[in-house]
Amino acid sequence: MFCSRTWLLGAAVFVWLCCSCMLNGADGQNITDPIEVTALRAIRNSLIDPNRNLSNWNRGDPYHHEHDFCEPWLRQLLTMNLSGTLSPELGRLSYMQILDVMWNQISGSIPKEVGNIRSLKLLLLNGNQLTGPLPDEIGYLPNLDRIQIDQNQISGPIPKSFANLNKTKHLLLDNNNLSGYLPPELANLPRLSTSDFRSDQLDNNHFDGATIPDSYGNMSKLLKLSLRNCSLQGPIPDLSRIPHLAYIDLSSNQLNGSIPPYKLSENMTTIDLSGNNLTGPIPANFSGLPQLQTLSLLNNSLNGSVPASIWQNKTFNGNASLIVDLQNNMLSNISGSVSLPANVTVRLQGNPICSNTNLVQFCVPQNENKTVSHTPGATNSSDNCLVQSCPSPYEYAPNSPCFCAAPLIVGYRLKSPGFRDFEPYWVPFERCLTTDLELNPFQLEIASVFWEEGYRLRMNLKIFPVYVDNTSSHLFNTTEVQRIRSMFTGWNIDDTEIFGPYELLDFPLRAPYIDVIPSKSGIGKGALAGIVVGTFAGAVILSAVVSLLMWRLHMNKYTAVSKRRRLSKIIIKIDGVKDFSYQEMALATNNFDASCQVGQGGYGKVYKGILADGTVVAIKRSLQGSLQGEKEFLTEIELLSRLHHRNLVSLLGYCDEEGEQMLVYEFMSNGTLRDHLSGAAKEPPGFAMRLRIALGSSKGIFYLHTEADPPIFHRDVKASNILLDSKFTAKVADFGLSRLAPVPDIQGMTPGHVSTIVKGTPMRGYVDPEYFLTHKLTDKSDVYSLGVVFLELLTGMHPISHGKNIVREVKVAYRFGMIFSVIDKKMGPYPSDCMERFVNLALQCCQDETDNRPSMSEVVRELESIWLMMPESDTKTSESLIANPGKVVTPPSSSSDLKNHAPYVLGDISGSDLISGVIPTITPR
Template sequence: MIELRSLWLRVVWTLSLLLVAADCQSTYPAEVTALQVIGESFIDWDNSLSNWNRGDPCASNWTGVLCFNMTLDDSYLHVRELQLLNLNLSGTLSPSLGQLSYMRILDVMWNQITGSIPKEIGKLTNLRLLLLNGNQLTGSLPEEIGYLPNLERIQIDENYISGEIPKSFANLNMTQHFLMNNNSLSGQIPPELSRLPSLVHLLLDNNNLSGYLPPQLSELLSLRILQLDNNHFDGTIPPSYGNMLQLLKLSLRNCTLQGPIPDLSRIPNLAYIDLSNNKLNGSIPYMNLSDGITTIDLSRNQLTGTIPPSFSGLPNLQRLSLFNNSLNGSVPSGIWQNRTFNSTEQLTLDMQNNNISGISGSLNLPANVILRFANLCSQYISCYSCVYHHQDLLHLYLNIFSLQGNPACLNTSASMLIYCQSPIALVNHLQSIPSNSTDKCPPQSCPPPNFEYAPGSPTRCFCAAPLLIGYRLKSPGFSEFPTYFYSFEVYLTSGLKIKHFQLDLTYEWQKGPRLRMLLKIFPVYTGNGSNIFNRSEVFRIRSLFTQWAIPDSDIFGPYELLNFTLLDPYKDFIPTSASSSSGISKGSVAGIVIGAIVAAVLLSALVSLYILRLLRKKYHAVPNRRHVSRASLKIEGVKSFGYEELKRATNNFDAGCEVGQGGYGKVYKGIFSNGTVVAIKRAEEGSLQGEKEFLTEIELLSRLHHRNLVSLLGFCDEEGEQMLVYEFMYNGTLRDNLSVTEKHKEALTFAMRIRIALGSAKGILYLHSEANPPIFHRDIKATNILLDSQLIAKVADFGLSRLAPVADMEGVVPGHVSTVVKGTPGYLDPEYLLTHKLTNKSDVYSLGVVFLELLTGMHPITHGKNIVREVNNAYRSGMIFSLIDAKMGSYPSKCVEKFVTLALKCCQEDTDERPSVAEVVWELETIWHIMPESDSRTNDSMNIESGKNVSSAQSSSSTTKNPYGPCEADISGSDLVSGVVPIITSR
């Protein structure tokens, strides 16, 4: 049947090409071949590229392929853009990309592409935008990219790129944006980069760069942002950096820099300075800073002397952080006096742990000034006790005055006591507020799906379907967004050429700091009954984002597109190629189509008869062999492995290849002849996993594709065997990693555990809300959460899963599925156990138990004691920290408390009291964002050596055996993926 399908596709392909040739211009043949090879190099989990085997690429509008007519002598269409943003693609980038010689935009952002960047991209002399960020690319940067004469933007951030920055990149005279942060780049920043005449943004933060900071970078006459945080430089900050006259933002946080702070007075538009967490010494120089300065962060250094008076009178200052230094003297009141604060402005003065003796001048402060002088890591306390003690605090914004830990607090006068209370951290870095669009309209029910009641004009609200766009400012020039909220709306709507009332946005601060937004863009009310955008307007708006056609803004910095989501009613809208029309009449085209269909039907019938005869002969030739099973008849897109192939891969199921065992049978590590490493779950006769569970897991996993779900590669159902073939998970189960005893394994830190919890929750969220139809897992537990070589969590074992209920005849969706109770003791939802009603909150309960395991290291049931009850009792008695897993090492107590609280919410007996999985994901991301930088980033950037951290266990409900057997001998270094643990993001 596979041969029949392949032959039939070739027939359709040939006929489609004949049709296209008769109807319109066609794509240049060499580019057609290149696209075919490129498509084969991808693994298309969601079938997003399913139309890449039909018709001509340009004329048939292949997904993401945009073309144009170059009006050349060849009269062909040529590929102008390859737009494959956020399509859940894996696989590799094919060297055949180099054959798309007219391509201007290569965009594969936010996928799961692995392998290296092919050097053949250096042949794309027309390329303007190289957008590869948000993948899993490894290897070094090809020096050939440095010879692309028209490249304007190179964006490779959030990958695992290593090696040095090629000196050839100094030839990129047109490049304005170097965005290479969050990789593993090493070595010296090439001084030759100072020759780049157009460079505006240089973001190399969160790498492993070393050596000295090149003084020559001051020769970059157009540079606006220099962001090099979290690297390992030697020496000092070059004084010449004070000559970067166009600079808006200088961020050198945590770079092991020493020496004095250079004078930055000559930079007229400087808005953001972050030199924190270094070893800078000496006094802070007197600097006549720009009136536009918003942020000065010199904290965690070795600075002495007094706070310079030049920090006074800065009208747009939002944050002055000088904590953890050795500064003395008093705080000049001129910093906040004579300023007029509107309702959106806030000033934070953070001077804890210095030698501050007091405040010079008046103690009366403006309403929205926050003074924080003490330890921000201490416990949050109620704010209201402060408010009623001092009349200056009864204002629009709450103000905290704390000099705790400074000599000023030795003064016991009544006027100073109020400033020496315990500190309260009020700065919220996870703001999420709506703009002034949808809140103008009263709540009203709109028809599902995806319609909202929103303004279609300044005076009218109506039900409309918005476009949903994930958007992020990569390096904004401010610390507090509310002051710039309206300006941003004006900037974006002007760039998109839409009305102000059409935009609605929410936002949150993320690590970096970066500002992530969800944009909703609504159509304008026309009065003709239309409440959606037409196709051309969707394409126009999308193109403005994907082509980076929205003008840059200095204060908002570079932006990135995270996703452009087309839900119903836009789901079938795809970018169309620009192609010229042909001169063939409609009647001629109709004749061609009818003739082609008749020919295709006849040819298909003949081919089918021929293939069936071949299959019948094959059937009689091998009478004792089981043939294609019920599973393979029902499931398409899943590879059917032969018994002999899996037998060879496991050395005849040698005991040395066994990595786990459960009630269904054993799990083996297999290595195919091409070096691919897999896990093979082999059911034994009489196992607990029956035919139904076997088929269920195949059917579900064949259509479930997510970063946090284990991938099913195929199955075997012959020779009386039932085997499932998965991607191999080098670090085994979560339970294995919580029960660390072997010397070759390392205990999980708190940051790792939060990352695992978040990954697991995102996998379940996908099952509950994005799978179609949704799925209840029904057996979430620590042995069904697997960890790959980078400790990314993947939920496994779908043998007990059930489809969520669907709407009945009246459109009502039941809240549960009535089913026989199945699962694992200790993880079972008490209500499900009693009522047999399975809901999405049943999975939430099980996930909460896993969270408690992550916190305590305990098993769900130990010597008759239930983990939920034990943690609840300790929590109520204030002894929760006595149960925290000692192997975790140090941890931020506040974050642990929040995690415990979330876990216990998940384990509430009343299902209505439990959060949804979406709420769980949000809470975990909040915990991740508030973690101290030293905890979160240190563990994020930790290199994991596969040889030292491999647990080879690949089973659910498994007992781990010695992984070092005959299967280990054939593994090459390329099979063990070693790299950097990625920062968890929301993508």
């Protein structure tokens, strides 16, 4: 009986080895599951590839693996002049996350088998010649973030199943042959921010006789609604319930009735209702919209007066402007002053009002200017350099003293921006893009910008090496070119709300970068040979495993520690993280010399090390014989090897030999956040830097809660676990106590918490009180801990010091109007309205009741909103601190100086609220 059970166990292990996603090839590389190799070759055979871009797919392994669950990315097939069809074999690529075949000539229908790719996040099929209906199966993909099927020839209705796309933020179906009606169920999508069904060609997307469902007014996350030229009828629904709506385009339809008088979002930049059958007066709700750039109501039957309040008392930032196009209506007069601010254009040609000779300036035919101009805020330092002194392909880098450098060229497009005038958003766009790319803003030059049909914003970007001094390199090194390119091709740039989704159109590697990205080649011995050798190796391993199991079952002499050690070996092998030897670690740290030690905790010590290739790393060395340290060691490897985000510390490798367990991380040269907030810090950060650190930390936690698969609760968020790199980018560290979020049970229900004993630092003020009492760990437990970190950023205090709790101290100070007494005086000046909202957010995160705290998505959104409110001079100071860490903002010299700031009032928070622990809901201005 014993031998029979062992044989069955061995057979099961053998099947697992043969069918696992990764096998070891003949040359030691990872190769693809043979089933997926067959699928990829079928996909290749269904495509016509005149430029032989996919020729390597016939030689060995067609794609590589990333992370620990074999996540291949079928991306970078955009603009390859491919034709043919999409094979149903796509459904076999069960770990794929990005399907990108944009801007080719692929025809045929979208195979329904795409619905089998449960891990798919980006479905990018736009710019082809696809026909047939949208498969219902797409609506059941649980992880889809973006659907781009625009600019094809797709026909039929929008499937009702799309109402299940709970993670989808961008739904772009414009310029197809869609028909039927608009499903009202789409209003239930919780994350949808861009809804674009427009047609820029007169024969496409005709929802004949359909109306806009009233339920669309309930899309609480919607930022842009574009239903242009869709043959829609009926009235305009009430859209006033969409709090952040910034862009409405319902033009060129057959909408009728009057324009609803409801108050619109103050974020509104664009309202286009032109080319309909609208009647009645122009309502007053178009007045008092501070961000409004375009109001187009031409070609309707509107009557009555034109309210001058639309443009009166409007303040413009920089070169911002307002266009009010009311041509071809039945408007008779202007109500209010007829004088126009310099940046306002009003068009009234084709109205009875133009019979008034005093208003002739409004009635001159004008064409819309689609060119984009920009006036820089400062003179480019290269303006005084000698003409043509940089040899091609070098050119003067911006904001440098006549520094010749070779830029990277990028073709980039904003597919569906929430504005029609880019000028006010020029600098914020540069800031957002360079932040995501981990570059300095002055390294980016927007060489040209122009609007394309359908209000898509096309850009040509240049990215320059950074100038530091006369020893600066004139080129990016190979690693940096590959990193920047992978950020674009991997779709790792965040889709900020106002800029919407983007497209990478081109990333040509010109001289002197032509050979930086080597052409991909197949495995020399071919996939089949690798599979055979891998299977053979698996059989050998199987024999050893079976023998070991038999011996263990017979002798039963292994200790719990050795079991864990064997488990760690298996996990490490699957994860594929780099295996360092003990000798490499000793050499990197001068035999763990005390002078290399940079930190210490309950797990052991942290050393700064320099590897043989010159890479500076942080080495965390666990205490020998520590069972808790060993468990954390396994947890960190298991989690960090598959987590990849710019605000999480990266795991580079591990060492597990000679009784030692060490983890190797990227080195964070600016230490911990706690170091910079301590009283001993020589150069405490200013408010802008603290806000930037809070935003980066929040994005890291938000990634863990929503993007990690499965989601993760950190369980030990604190200032000493937030590290700062050389650019003061905040990165969350230390995942030894983290736990996976609960998964659905057999009925498909997902528990709201994980039951576990309290971990972290319960006696140091970071632990969620509800978790401490009930042992129910939730995502809101991390929110509470992060709120405490926010209070540390605001006050500089420790969470618990001399028996005082930071949460209680801030609430009490708030109650008695003494908030300035606890704000860190070393922070320097700050905008009062930004400080107001930051304190409000921190206190709400620290609510005792879990349900009263915001989610991480709300936290990130509020911090981004606060950052956008910051004066440009303050954000530039923050960037200057990165480039020149020695420069600090001059703090107020006394508490009396602080009182001279603008009044600090948090809206509608009473003393009784603070006593009861209730903080009102955040209401962005």
